[in-house]
Amino acid sequence: MRVILYTGKGGVGKTTVAAATAVRCAQLGQRTLVISTDAAHSLGDSLEMPLGEEPRAVAPNLWGQEVNALHQLESHWDRIRLYLSSLFASQGVDDIVAEELASPPGMEEVASLMQIRHHKAEGKFDTLVVDCAPTGETLQLLAFPDVARWYLQRLFPASRAVMKVARPVVQPFVSIPLPPDDVFVHIRNLLVDLESMKSILGDPKTCTVRLVLNLEKMVLKEAQRAFTYLSLYDYLTDLVVVNRVLPPEVTDTYFKSWRAIQRRYDESVESLFDPIPIRRSKLFEHEIVGLDRLAELSAALFGDEDPARVYYHAVPQRLRKVDGRYELQLQLPFVSKDEVDVRHSEGELFVTVGAYKREISLPRILNGKRVSKARLDEGLLRVTFADGQA
Numbered sequence: 001m002r003v004i005l006y007t008g009k010g011g012v013g014k015t016t017v018a019a020a021t022a023v024r025c026a027q028l029g030q031r032t033l034v035i036s037t038d039a040a041h042s043l044g045d046s047l048e049m050p051l052g053e054e055p056r057a058v059a060p061n062l063w064g065q066e067v068n069a070l071h072q073l074e075s076h077w078d079r080i081r082l083y084l085s086s087l088f089a090s091q092g093v094d095d096i097v098a099e100e101l102a103s104p105p106g107m108e109e110v111a112s113l114m115q116i117r118h119h120k121a122e123g124k125f126d127t128l129v130v131d132c133a134p135t136g137e138t139l140q141l142l143a144f145p146d147v148a149r150w151y152l153q154r155l156f157p158a159s160r161a162v163m164k165v166a167r168p169v170v171q172p173f174v175s176i177p178l179p180p181d182d183v184f185v186h187i188r189n190l191l192v193d194l195e196s197m198k199s200i201l202g203d204p205k206t207c208t209v210r211l212v213l214n215l216e217k218m219v220l221k222e223a224q225r226a227f228t229y230l231s232l233y234d235y236l237t238d239l240v241v242v243n244r245v246l247p248p249e250v251t252d253t254y255f256k257s258w259r260a261i262q263r264r265y266d267e268s269v270e271s272l273f274d275p276i277p278i279r280r281s282k283l284f285e286h287e288i289v290g291l292d293r294l295a296e297l298s299a300a301l302f303g304d305e306d307p308a309r310v311y312y313h314a315v316p317q318r319l320r321k322v323d324g325r326y327e328l329q330l331q332l333p334f335v336s337k338d339e340v341d342v343r344h345s346e347g348e349l350f351v352t353v354g355a356y357k358r359e360i361s362l363p364r365i366l367n368g369k370r371v372s373k374a375r376l377d378e379g380l381l382r383v384t385f386a387d388g389q390a
Contacts, residue, residue: 001120001128002030002308002388003200006241007138008212009222013243014290016297017212017281018131019046021307023291024298028306033063033119037112040132041066048290059291067112109260115321117197127308135226201235208238208310215245215262217271224272231317238312240273241301242266244283271358275331277311313367319363322384326366330381337376342383344371347385 006018015036033055035128036043044051047064050074055063119128132138188289201207209230213223222241230237245266246259269278279301288297298307332340332353341352347367371384 001123001125003116003120003207004127004208004308005130005201005207006212007132007135007209009219010134012033012212012214012219013288015042015046015213016294017210017241017243017301019043020288020294020301021128021129022062022064022296023059023294024302024307025127025129027060027295028308029061030308031061031063031124032127032129033065033125034120034129034131035065035067035115035116036131038068038131043131046289065115067115078081096313113197113201114120114193116200117193120196120200122229129175133149135222138226153211203311204236204313204315206310206357208236209244210232210241211237212241212243213269214243215265217265220265220268220272221361224359227276228274228317228361228363231315231319234315236312236315237276238310239351240269240270240276240278242278242280243352245280247282249364250283273360275300275312275316319365325372326385328360328383328385329363330360332376332379332381335376335379340374340376340381342371342374342381351381 004018004021006014006021008014015038019034025032032045034047035055036051041051043066045063047058049056049058049064051064051066053066053068055065058064113130116128116130116260119125139275147202211223211226213219227237246255246262250259276342281300284293284296286293288294301307305331314331316331320327320329328349330351332351335353339353343350343352349362349371351358351360366385369385373382373384375382
């Protein structure tokens, strides 16, 4: 099953682009499900059809689903949450605070993404198009499997078998409730589900992420940060969609300054996201809702292409720890070291190759560190960060 995740800053039109992609895939004969994991669902409005917790037929080869995060959370986490709440409450934590502490950040969002694993196992669909939450929440949930594993393994270090034997002996002498046997069953099942979900999302042959943006400064900055973090977590970004571009035929004086702003930022898009392919869609003169309008948008973005294809096949930048130091690795094929210049300021790295300049937003883990070395090895730029002066 091909999985395509669409994300971007709130309001850029990612729901519409995701729905348009699904419409085109269905037209090509693929059994396609478009699914919304955003708590503020608008997918049904885009398709002009009410959707629910289960897939609903929308058109030939096309289904839609709006995931109820609370429902998913109950099935995957509820028994564990009840135990953790009682654990925190036994230590004098206020009941309401205990309830909050019992659910790690991002659990509701990741419970929605569990549907991906469910649909993969069922095998009813060829293509799954996911309308994700805005960028920040999406990045949080993509990192969640590793966080949840750490969280669970430290809260429940004892094995189920050991606890089953020790509980009757130990419980009378401790002031905290020990986890009952069924909690370990739920933990095991949750970890299996998380690992299965991560194996799907982390497989570039199966799953890719696509960024949707508008030509505005704050939107570009957020998309750029998202691109950096997606690469950091080894998730493949295979396409950038620039949405709502004012077309040349818009000559009204009122929009003259907006067109100038968009042209300026459009010139930056190529250098910011290169070598990721870019698709652009104009700002239409009408609202994009309903199957016919969505098909019009998909034609503008993809033409006769299959949107389910993987447009790019490599993660162009990675962050690794080498000999105790962080090393940013950037693909720069077909250039010599004499053509490359690297400059660093807090939070950003600037790489210049000839007349081409790329600005890379750095993850927070590199705050306070400086570039100590940069070298080019067979098309791979390695930039080493260390404490102290550059």
